[in-house]
Amino acid sequence: MMMANDLQGVSPLSQDDGYPVYDGVIGLVGDEDMNDRTHKASIDGYVKVSYKNNSIEKTVDICNRDPDERRVLEIRCFILKEPFLDVGYVSDWTNPNSKPIGVGNGKFDFDNLNGNKDANGLDIFDLGEPSEPFLDYSCGENKDFRRGEDPYFNPDSDGWGAVINPDYVLDQIKRANIAWAQACIKINEIEPVEVVDIPEETLSNNWFNFQSKGKFDFLNDAELIFNAFKENYIINDQIVYVFFNTDMTKKGARGIAYDSRNTHFPHNGHSLTFISAHSELGYRTLAHEIGHILSYLGDPDYGNDAITDRHIFFPRTPIIYMDNTPFTTRRLTSETVEECQKNEKLLKPYY
Ligand SMILES: [Zn+2]
Numbered sequence: 001m002m003m004a005n006d007l008q009g010v011s012p013l014s015q016d017d018g019y020p021v022y023d024g025v026i027g028l029v030g031d032e033d034m035n036d037r038t039h040k041a042s043i044d045g046y047v048k049v050s051y052k053n054n055s056i057e058k059t060v061d062i063c064n065r066d067p068d069e070r071r072v073l074e075i076r077c078f079i080l081k082e083p084f085l086d087v088g089y090v091s092d093w094t095n096p097n098s099k100p101i102g103v104g105n106g107k108f109d110f111d112n113l114n115g116n117k118d119a120n121g122l123d124i125f126d127l128g129e130p131s132e133p134f135l136d137y138s139c140g141e142n143k144d145f146r147r148g149e150d151p152y153f154n155p156d157s158d159g160w161g162a163v164i165n166p167d168y169v170l171d172q173i174k175r176a177n178i179a180w181a182q183a184c185i186k187i188n189e190i191e192p193v194e195v196v197d198i199p200e201e202t203l204s205n206n207w208f209n210f211q212s213k214g215k216f217d218f219l220n221d222a223e224l225i226f227n228a229f230k231e232n233y234i235i236n237d238q239i240v241y242v243f244f245n246t247d248m249t250k251k252g253a254r255g256i257a258y259d260s261r262n263t264h265f266p267h268n269g270h271s272l273t274f275i276s277a278h279s280e281l282g283y284r285t286l287a288h289e290i291g292h293i294l295s296y297l298g299d300p301d302y303g304n305d306a307i308t309d310r311h312i313f314f315p316r317t318p319i320i321y322m323d324n325t326p327f328t329t330r331r332l333t334s335e336t337v338e339e340c341q342k343n344e345k346l347l348k349p350y351y
Pocket residue numbers: 288292298299
Protein backbone atom coordinates (compact mmCIF):
# COMPACT_ATOMS: atom_id res chain seq x y z
CA MET A 1 0.00 0.00 0.00
CA MET A 2 1.40 3.37 -1.03
CA MET A 3 1.31 6.05 1.64
CA ALA A 4 1.90 9.79 1.76
CA ASN A 5 5.17 11.32 2.88
CA ASP A 6 5.48 12.27 6.53
CA LEU A 7 3.84 15.36 7.95
CA GLN A 8 5.76 18.00 9.88
CA GLY A 9 4.93 18.19 13.53
CA VAL A 10 3.18 14.83 13.71
CA SER A 11 4.57 11.98 15.80
CA PRO A 12 6.16 9.16 13.71
CA LEU A 13 3.63 6.72 15.18
CA SER A 14 0.77 8.78 13.82
CA GLN A 15 2.15 9.04 10.30
CA ASP A 16 0.44 7.16 7.50
CA ASP A 17 3.36 4.81 7.24
CA GLY A 18 3.94 4.57 10.98
CA TYR A 19 1.32 1.94 11.74
CA PRO A 20 2.56 -1.61 12.18
CA VAL A 21 0.80 -4.06 9.86
CA TYR A 22 -0.19 -7.66 10.40
CA ASP A 23 1.53 -9.89 7.90
CA GLY A 24 -1.08 -12.65 8.04
CA VAL A 25 1.36 -15.31 9.19
CA ILE A 26 3.72 -14.34 12.01
CA GLY A 27 2.11 -11.21 13.38
CA LEU A 28 2.81 -7.53 13.51
CA VAL A 29 5.42 -6.16 11.13
CA GLY A 30 7.25 -2.95 12.05
CA ASP A 31 7.57 0.00 9.74
CA GLU A 32 9.99 -0.73 6.87
CA ASP A 33 10.72 -4.27 8.12
CA MET A 34 10.55 -7.23 5.75
CA ASN A 35 6.92 -7.80 4.65
CA ASP A 36 5.84 -4.32 5.69
CA ARG A 37 3.02 -3.58 3.28
CA THR A 38 2.84 0.19 3.72
CA HIS A 39 5.48 2.30 2.02
CA LYS A 40 5.97 5.98 1.42
CA ALA A 41 5.69 6.93 -2.21
CA SER A 42 5.98 10.09 -4.26
CA ILE A 43 4.53 10.81 -7.68
CA ASP A 44 8.00 10.24 -9.15
CA GLY A 45 8.32 6.83 -7.51
CA TYR A 46 7.65 3.28 -8.57
CA VAL A 47 6.87 -0.09 -7.08
CA LYS A 48 9.18 -3.04 -7.73
CA VAL A 49 7.88 -6.52 -7.14
CA SER A 50 10.27 -9.49 -7.12
CA TYR A 51 9.28 -13.11 -7.21
CA LYS A 52 11.46 -16.04 -6.10
CA ASN A 53 14.98 -14.62 -5.68
CA ASN A 54 14.39 -11.95 -8.28
CA SER A 55 13.82 -14.48 -11.05
CA ILE A 56 10.83 -12.41 -12.07
CA GLU A 57 10.73 -8.67 -11.49
CA LYS A 58 8.12 -6.14 -12.36
CA THR A 59 8.29 -2.36 -11.96
CA VAL A 60 5.20 -0.19 -11.97
CA ASP A 61 5.26 3.61 -11.84
CA ILE A 62 3.10 5.26 -9.19
CA CYS A 63 1.83 7.66 -11.88
CA ASN A 64 1.56 6.51 -15.48
CA ARG A 65 4.40 7.69 -17.73
CA ASP A 66 3.33 6.84 -21.24
CA PRO A 67 1.69 9.23 -21.62
CA ASP A 68 2.88 11.07 -18.53
CA GLU A 69 -0.03 11.34 -16.13
CA ARG A 70 1.80 13.77 -13.85
CA ARG A 71 0.91 17.47 -13.94
CA VAL A 72 2.03 20.70 -12.28
CA LEU A 73 -0.26 23.29 -10.77
CA GLU A 74 1.46 26.65 -10.43
CA ILE A 75 0.54 28.93 -7.56
CA ARG A 76 1.62 32.30 -6.18
CA CYS A 77 1.14 33.12 -2.52
CA PHE A 78 0.66 36.44 -0.79
CA ILE A 79 0.37 37.25 2.89
CA LEU A 80 -1.65 40.31 3.75
CA LYS A 81 -0.61 42.66 6.53
CA GLU A 82 -2.67 42.93 9.67
CA PRO A 83 -5.80 45.10 9.53
CA PHE A 84 -5.58 48.55 11.01
CA LEU A 85 -7.92 51.49 11.38
CA ASP A 86 -6.85 54.49 9.35
CA VAL A 87 -7.97 56.93 12.05
CA GLY A 88 -4.61 58.47 12.88
CA TYR A 89 -2.51 58.36 16.04
CA VAL A 90 -2.04 60.88 18.83
CA SER A 91 1.36 61.23 20.46
CA ASP A 92 0.14 62.91 23.60
CA TRP A 93 -3.35 62.14 24.77
CA THR A 94 -2.95 64.51 27.74
CA ASN A 95 -2.72 67.49 25.40
CA PRO A 96 -6.27 68.55 24.52
CA ASN A 97 -4.99 70.42 21.43
CA SER A 98 -3.27 67.47 19.79
CA LYS A 99 -4.89 66.32 16.57
CA PRO A 100 -4.66 62.76 15.19
CA ILE A 101 -1.92 62.35 12.60
CA GLY A 102 -2.32 60.25 9.43
CA VAL A 103 -6.11 60.09 9.27
CA GLY A 104 -7.39 58.44 6.06
CA ASN A 105 -4.03 58.50 4.28
CA GLY A 106 -4.15 54.80 3.38
CA LYS A 107 -1.14 53.75 5.42
CA PHE A 108 -0.32 52.55 8.92
CA ASP A 109 0.89 55.56 10.90
CA PHE A 110 2.85 55.64 14.12
CA ASP A 111 5.22 57.87 16.05
CA ASN A 112 8.71 56.43 15.65
CA LEU A 113 9.88 57.49 19.11
CA ASN A 114 13.24 55.69 19.06
CA GLY A 115 13.95 56.73 15.46
CA ASN A 116 14.97 53.25 14.28
CA LYS A 117 14.92 52.61 10.51
CA ASP A 118 15.13 49.59 8.25
CA ALA A 119 17.69 49.02 5.48
CA ASN A 120 15.61 51.15 3.12
CA GLY A 121 15.51 54.04 5.57
CA LEU A 122 11.87 53.47 6.48
CA ASP A 123 10.63 53.94 10.04
CA ILE A 124 10.28 50.77 12.09
CA PHE A 125 7.28 50.46 14.39
CA ASP A 126 7.92 49.11 17.88
CA LEU A 127 5.29 48.13 20.38
CA GLY A 128 4.82 50.95 22.87
CA GLU A 129 5.03 53.64 20.21
CA PRO A 130 1.78 55.56 19.61
CA SER A 131 0.06 54.16 16.51
CA GLU A 132 -3.19 53.70 14.69
CA PRO A 133 -5.22 50.81 16.16
CA PHE A 134 -4.30 47.47 14.64
CA LEU A 135 -5.21 43.83 15.08
CA ASP A 136 -2.31 41.64 16.15
CA TYR A 137 -3.68 38.64 14.28
CA SER A 138 -0.31 36.88 14.00
CA CYS A 139 -0.18 36.44 17.79
CA GLY A 140 -3.18 34.31 18.52
CA GLU A 141 -6.91 34.59 18.28
CA ASN A 142 -8.79 37.53 16.83
CA LYS A 143 -8.84 40.10 19.57
CA ASP A 144 -9.52 43.80 19.46
CA PHE A 145 -7.90 46.62 17.59
CA ARG A 146 -5.35 48.24 19.88
CA ARG A 147 -3.02 51.18 19.59
CA GLY A 148 0.71 50.61 19.89
CA GLU A 149 0.87 52.61 23.12
CA ASP A 150 -1.86 50.51 24.78
CA PRO A 151 -0.30 49.47 28.14
CA TYR A 152 -2.45 46.34 28.25
CA PHE A 153 -1.10 44.91 25.01
CA ASN A 154 -0.66 41.17 24.99
CA PRO A 155 2.96 40.61 26.14
CA ASP A 156 3.45 38.08 23.32
CA SER A 157 2.57 40.65 20.71
CA ASP A 158 5.01 41.25 17.88
CA GLY A 159 3.49 44.55 16.78
CA TRP A 160 1.98 45.34 13.42
CA GLY A 161 3.03 43.22 10.44
CA ALA A 162 2.07 40.22 8.33
CA VAL A 163 -0.90 38.10 9.46
CA ILE A 164 1.33 35.02 9.52
CA ASN A 165 4.94 34.15 8.80
CA PRO A 166 5.94 32.59 5.46
CA ASP A 167 6.82 29.22 7.06
CA TYR A 168 3.12 28.65 7.61
CA VAL A 169 2.49 29.10 3.89
CA LEU A 170 5.24 26.63 3.01
CA ASP A 171 3.70 24.10 5.41
CA GLN A 172 0.30 24.55 3.75
CA ILE A 173 1.95 23.89 0.38
CA LYS A 174 3.62 20.73 1.71
CA ARG A 175 0.24 19.47 2.97
CA ALA A 176 -1.35 20.31 -0.40
CA ASN A 177 1.35 18.34 -2.19
CA ILE A 178 0.67 15.31 -0.03
CA ALA A 179 -3.07 15.58 -0.66
CA TRP A 180 -2.76 15.96 -4.43
CA ALA A 181 -0.01 13.43 -5.05
CA GLN A 182 -2.70 10.77 -5.30
CA ALA A 183 -4.02 12.64 -8.37
CA CYS A 184 -0.43 12.85 -9.71
CA ILE A 185 -0.54 16.63 -9.34
CA LYS A 186 2.42 18.57 -7.99
CA ILE A 187 1.87 22.06 -6.60
CA ASN A 188 4.66 24.48 -7.42
CA GLU A 189 5.10 27.89 -5.92
CA ILE A 190 6.56 29.91 -8.81
CA GLU A 191 7.75 32.89 -6.73
CA PRO A 192 8.64 33.15 -3.04
CA VAL A 193 5.80 34.09 -0.69
CA GLU A 194 5.35 37.84 -0.60
CA VAL A 195 4.02 39.98 2.23
CA VAL A 196 1.81 42.69 0.76
CA ASP A 197 0.26 45.88 2.05
CA ILE A 198 -3.46 46.03 2.47
CA PRO A 199 -4.84 47.78 -0.59
CA GLU A 200 -5.88 51.32 0.19
CA GLU A 201 -9.27 50.74 -1.37
CA THR A 202 -10.20 48.29 1.36
CA LEU A 203 -9.50 50.65 4.22
CA SER A 204 -12.98 52.13 4.09
CA ASN A 205 -14.58 48.71 3.81
CA ASN A 206 -16.12 46.69 6.61
CA TRP A 207 -12.95 44.70 7.05
CA PHE A 208 -11.62 47.67 8.89
CA ASN A 209 -14.03 48.59 11.59
CA PHE A 210 -14.25 47.78 15.25
CA GLN A 211 -17.36 45.64 14.86
CA SER A 212 -15.90 43.30 12.24
CA LYS A 213 -12.78 42.74 14.35
CA GLY A 214 -10.80 42.55 11.16
CA LYS A 215 -12.71 39.61 9.75
CA PHE A 216 -12.67 39.07 6.03
CA ASP A 217 -16.01 39.31 4.25
CA PHE A 218 -15.67 37.19 1.15
CA LEU A 219 -18.43 38.95 -0.72
CA ASN A 220 -16.90 42.41 -0.56
CA ASP A 221 -13.31 42.25 0.58
CA ALA A 222 -12.24 39.63 -1.96
CA GLU A 223 -13.22 41.83 -4.87
CA LEU A 224 -11.54 44.93 -3.45
CA ILE A 225 -8.34 43.08 -2.62
CA PHE A 226 -8.13 41.30 -5.97
CA ASN A 227 -8.83 44.47 -7.97
CA ALA A 228 -6.15 46.35 -6.10
CA PHE A 229 -3.75 43.42 -6.52
CA LYS A 230 -4.27 43.43 -10.31
CA GLU A 231 -3.03 47.02 -10.42
CA ASN A 232 0.33 46.04 -8.97
CA TYR A 233 1.05 42.65 -10.50
CA ILE A 234 1.07 41.21 -13.97
CA ILE A 235 -1.18 38.21 -13.57
CA ASN A 236 -2.36 35.43 -15.81
CA ASP A 237 -5.21 32.97 -15.74
CA GLN A 238 -3.07 29.82 -15.72
CA ILE A 239 -1.84 30.36 -12.17
CA VAL A 240 -3.72 30.13 -8.88
CA TYR A 241 -3.31 33.19 -6.66
CA VAL A 242 -3.45 32.43 -2.96
CA PHE A 243 -4.01 35.11 -0.32
CA PHE A 244 -3.48 34.42 3.36
CA ASN A 245 -5.47 36.76 5.55
CA THR A 246 -7.55 37.04 8.71
CA ASP A 247 -10.56 35.00 9.82
CA MET A 248 -13.67 34.93 7.66
CA THR A 249 -16.98 36.53 8.58
CA LYS A 250 -18.70 33.28 7.64
CA LYS A 251 -18.64 31.18 10.78
CA GLY A 252 -16.35 28.17 10.63
CA ALA A 253 -15.05 28.96 7.12
CA ARG A 254 -11.31 28.49 6.77
CA GLY A 255 -11.04 29.50 3.15
CA ILE A 256 -12.91 30.49 0.03
CA ALA A 257 -12.08 29.57 -3.55
CA TYR A 258 -12.99 31.49 -6.67
CA ASP A 259 -12.48 29.17 -9.62
CA SER A 260 -12.11 30.66 -13.08
CA ARG A 261 -15.81 30.14 -13.86
CA ASN A 262 -17.01 31.59 -10.58
CA THR A 263 -19.09 34.77 -10.89
CA HIS A 264 -19.20 36.05 -7.32
CA PHE A 265 -17.43 39.08 -8.70
CA PRO A 266 -15.86 39.78 -12.10
CA HIS A 267 -12.36 38.34 -11.95
CA ASN A 268 -12.00 37.64 -15.66
CA GLY A 269 -11.42 33.94 -15.51
CA HIS A 270 -8.65 34.12 -12.92
CA SER A 271 -8.37 31.52 -10.18
CA LEU A 272 -7.85 32.70 -6.64
CA THR A 273 -8.37 31.68 -3.06
CA PHE A 274 -8.30 33.34 0.35
CA ILE A 275 -7.23 31.35 3.39
CA SER A 276 -7.53 32.27 7.06
CA ALA A 277 -4.04 32.15 8.47
CA HIS A 278 -5.37 30.77 11.77
CA SER A 279 -6.57 27.65 10.00
CA GLU A 280 -4.69 24.74 11.55
CA LEU A 281 -2.40 22.95 9.10
CA GLY A 282 -4.11 19.61 9.72
CA TYR A 283 -7.23 20.86 7.97
CA ARG A 284 -5.24 21.18 4.73
CA THR A 285 -7.18 24.24 3.73
CA LEU A 286 -5.03 25.08 0.72
CA ALA A 287 -5.40 21.51 -0.56
CA HIS A 288 -9.16 21.75 -0.13
CA GLU A 289 -9.47 25.08 -1.97
CA ILE A 290 -7.32 23.76 -4.81
CA GLY A 291 -9.92 21.00 -5.17
CA HIS A 292 -12.65 23.58 -5.72
CA ILE A 293 -10.54 25.47 -8.23
CA LEU A 294 -9.51 22.43 -10.28
CA SER A 295 -12.92 20.74 -10.33
CA TYR A 296 -15.14 23.87 -10.51
CA LEU A 297 -17.28 22.17 -7.87
CA GLY A 298 -18.56 23.38 -4.52
CA ASP A 299 -18.82 21.57 -1.22
CA PRO A 300 -21.40 18.77 -1.17
CA ASP A 301 -23.27 20.13 1.82
CA TYR A 302 -23.47 23.77 0.80
CA GLY A 303 -25.68 25.82 -1.44
CA ASN A 304 -26.93 24.34 -4.65
CA ASP A 305 -24.65 21.32 -4.71
CA ALA A 306 -26.36 17.98 -4.44
CA ILE A 307 -25.64 16.03 -1.28
CA THR A 308 -23.15 13.58 -2.65
CA ASP A 309 -19.67 12.45 -1.83
CA ARG A 310 -18.74 12.59 -5.48
CA HIS A 311 -16.39 15.50 -5.15
CA ILE A 312 -15.07 15.45 -1.64
CA PHE A 313 -11.71 17.08 -1.29
CA PHE A 314 -9.82 15.81 1.64
CA PRO A 315 -10.57 16.34 4.48
CA ARG A 316 -14.15 17.24 3.68
CA THR A 317 -16.50 14.84 5.41
CA PRO A 318 -19.75 15.45 7.31
CA ILE A 319 -17.56 16.11 10.32
CA ILE A 320 -14.21 17.63 9.49
CA TYR A 321 -11.25 16.00 11.16
CA MET A 322 -7.64 16.95 10.89
CA ASP A 323 -5.28 14.91 8.77
CA ASN A 324 -3.65 13.15 11.73
CA THR A 325 -6.95 11.72 12.94
CA PRO A 326 -7.11 7.96 12.40
CA PHE A 327 -10.79 7.86 11.44
CA THR A 328 -10.72 10.45 8.69
CA THR A 329 -10.33 9.56 5.04
CA ARG A 330 -7.26 10.93 3.33
CA ARG A 331 -8.32 9.72 -0.08
CA LEU A 332 -9.81 11.66 -2.94
CA THR A 333 -12.50 9.72 -4.77
CA SER A 334 -11.50 8.50 -8.23
CA GLU A 335 -14.27 10.75 -9.66
CA THR A 336 -12.66 13.75 -7.95
CA VAL A 337 -9.28 12.83 -9.35
CA GLU A 338 -10.67 12.44 -12.89
CA GLU A 339 -12.62 15.68 -12.67
CA CYS A 340 -9.60 17.64 -11.49
CA GLN A 341 -7.18 16.08 -13.97
CA LYS A 342 -9.38 17.42 -16.79
CA ASN A 343 -8.50 21.02 -15.93
CA GLU A 344 -6.28 21.78 -18.90
CA LYS A 345 -6.40 25.49 -18.25
CA LEU A 346 -4.44 25.21 -15.00
CA LEU A 347 -2.55 21.93 -15.16
CA LYS A 348 0.76 22.08 -17.00
CA PRO A 349 3.03 19.33 -18.31
CA TYR A 350 5.19 17.89 -15.55
CA TYR A 351 8.57 19.39 -14.77
ZN1 LIG B 1 -14.99 23.94 0.48
